Amino acid sequence: MEEEKDPFALITMTIPKRAPVFPGSVGTFRYRLVRDGKAGEGTVQASVYENICFEKAKHIETESFPWTEEGMAQIRAWLNQKLQERGTQPFSILGGRDVE
Numbered sequence: 001m002e003e004e005k006d007p008f009a010l011i012t013m014t015i016p017k018r019a020p021v022f023p024g025s026v027g028t029f030r031y032r033l034v035r036d037g038k039a040g041e042g043t044v045q046a047s048v049y050e051n052i053c054f055e056k057a058k059h060i061e062t063e064s065f066p067w068t069e070e071g072m073a074q075i076r077a078w079l080n081q082k083l084q085e086r087g088t089q090p091f092s093i094l095g096g097r098d099v100e
Contacts, residue, residue, distance in 0.1 A: 007083070008076040016044050016067060023054065027088035030054070031079055035067065042067040046075050048082045 007026045015022055016035035023032045028051040036043050045064045049057035063078055065071040 006076060006080065008079045011076050011079070012072055013039055013067070013069060015072075025051075026083060029083050029086055029088035030057075031082075033075070037067065039067050044071060044075060046078060048079065048086065 011033070016033060017039065021032065021034050023030070025031065030049050030051055032047045032049070032054055034045045034047075036045065043064045044067050045062060047054070047060050047062040049060045054060075061082065065074050065078075
């Protein structure tokens, strides 16, 4: 049996260095990372929200993690937990719903 691939494996120490705000999605599951400070010393705030732009989202869950290797592993675990709780649908241009 093939092991499931971690959809958040790309979240490593380098992601927060690329941009101060890093949005992402897995289907209709939306997340956002915001860095504060420097790698090894600062924090990364992770948020999950409904399938809408962050500025208009009403159901946002946020958690802060240290910007370290361990913190990145904690972010990946937290996002995987939230993905399980919230679920996702395959993304489509029709409001994020499958065409029937």
